[in-house]
Amino acid sequence: PKMCRALLASTTLVLMCVALGWLGHNRILVQPNERRLGEGRPRCTMSGRSCQQTHCCAQMHDRCFQQFGESSFCRPSCSPRKGWSCHEPFAHPLAKARHTEEWPDVVAVCSAGMVLVEREAFQQKYNATCDQYCEKGAGPSVRTLMFGLQGRGNGAYQSCPGDKPGKDQGALCECSFPDRL
Numbered sequence: 409p410k411m412c413r414a415l416l417a418s419t420t421l422v423l424m425c426v427a428l429g430w431l432g433h434n435r436i437l438v439q440p441n442e443r444r445l446g447e448g449r450p451r452c453t454m455s456g457r458s459c460q461q462t463h464c465c466a467q468m469h470d471r472c473f474q475q476f477g478e479s480s481f482c483r484p485s486c487s488p489r490k491g492w493s494c495h496e497p498f499a500h501p502l503a504k505a506r507h508t509e510e511w512p513d514v515v516a517v518c519s520a521g522m523v524l525v526e527r528e529a530f531q532q533k534y535n536a537t538c539d540q541y542c543e544k545g546a547g548p549s550v551r552t553l554m555f556g557l558q559g560r561g562n563g564a565y566q567s568c569p570g571d572k573p574g575k576d577q578g579a580l581c582e583c584s585f586p587d588r589l
Contacts, residue, residue, distance in 0.1 A: 512549050515577065516567075530581075555584065
């Protein structure tokens with residue numbers, strides 16, 4: 409009898425844990441647009457709003473870019489010439505290591521490792537190729553070897569992904585380190 413009660417109690421506890429896990433899992437599936445970060449942390453921030461508290465952005469192409477000073481906001485791009493440092497203070501350390509905000513001839517930073525390069529500089533200094541920009545522009549600015557990633561749109565004159573068409577246009581280049589494809 410004692411062993412049966414103990415077995416029954418542990419079976420009941422296991423079933424309750426499974427049921428609670430299932431309910432919690434299905435609640436998340438019912439609300440797919442809600443990004444949860446754990447107890448006590450707010451949801452990710454909508455575009456154009458401060459991300460100082462959440463450290464993340466809700467929109468797919470937004471990044472948490474820092475203005476000069478302490479303020480950071482969710483946006484799809486960042487223009488270093490318009491009062492922004494374009495540093496991503498809450499990005500992953502491997503993304504921060506690219507120091508994208510320090511690269512030369514940048515019209516806008518799209519994300520860590522992805523920028524819009526000024527049209528004239530792209531054509532004259534870098535022979536209109538992202539490989540040349542990454543090797544001779546981005547790499548030396550952060551004192552490391554970098555190479556251009558090949559992909560759809562690389563080198564095309566456009567806005568950052570997620571930005572309004574026509575805003576801050578330049579040659580889209582994405583650069584990385586040899587050990588981080």
